[in-house]
Amino acid sequence: CVSSYRPIAGEYSLKHNLSEELGSSCICTPLKGFNPKAGAINWRFIVQNGDWDPSSGNKFVFHLLMDDSDPSAATTKYSVGVNQSGSNDILSLCTLNKDQKLKVLLESEFNWNENEAVAIQITYYPNGLWKMEYNRLGKKENWLVAGEIQSEIMPDAKEWFAGLDFTYETASREGNLWFDDLEIKSINIPPFFKSYDILATDFLLLEYSVKLDF
Secondary structure (H helix, E strand, C coil), rough: EEECCCCCCCCCECCCCCCCCCCEEEEECCCCCCCCCCCCCCCCEEECCCCCCCCEEEEEEEEEECCCCCCCCCEEEEEEEEEECCCEEEEEEEEECCCCEHHHHHHHHECCCCCCCEEEEECCCCEEEEEEEEECCCCCCCCCCEEEECCCCCCCCCCEEEEEEEECCCCCCCEEEEEEEEEEEEECCCCCCCEEEEEECCCEEEECCCCCCC
16 A cells, blocks of 8 residues: 555655454556567666565565566566575566566666665667666665676567565565666667568578668
8 A cells, every 4th residue: 555654755655454364465567558579678677675685485576577467477587686595585587487486687786675675677679679777775876787688578568567465474474565767667778680581592681670661
């Protein structure tokens, strides 16, 4: 819920609102009109945990892209968070592929501890490049680059979703996660060359990121 209790910034933040329960919670939004092949997309947000250290059973992740509004039903996911695989508390970018195997794409050098408010920025380019940045002070500036990696989004989903996912297997952890200042923006970039195919000795087929009019 939107709460005025210990907001990350300003007067209100999105706060987990269950008490003395175990399980998981997710809140998501559709990414209307998003086409991973048409242009770049940038996600920015701030996440804060309470007086607890993440673990394999108490963890949080922001799904940048899902092909379903239910994370457990999604067959394609790109997600950033902690302990998606294992329990090392490292801020990581992961993907779930068609065979439902979770793969770690990038790991930062940041170990998430208790009472952290961290700003995270992820950018995806239509050539398949992912870039992960963060600011441990919770400021959306002076970004520390965690890394870059190629992982092209292949499936064409009917609709894409993004959302916050919180797992809490310890009752005292629920209600102690905050989220704020989400921005999801498309970035216009010039057309770029993707690939070519030799069809004949005098015929070359070129593929660009967008349809070109000559």
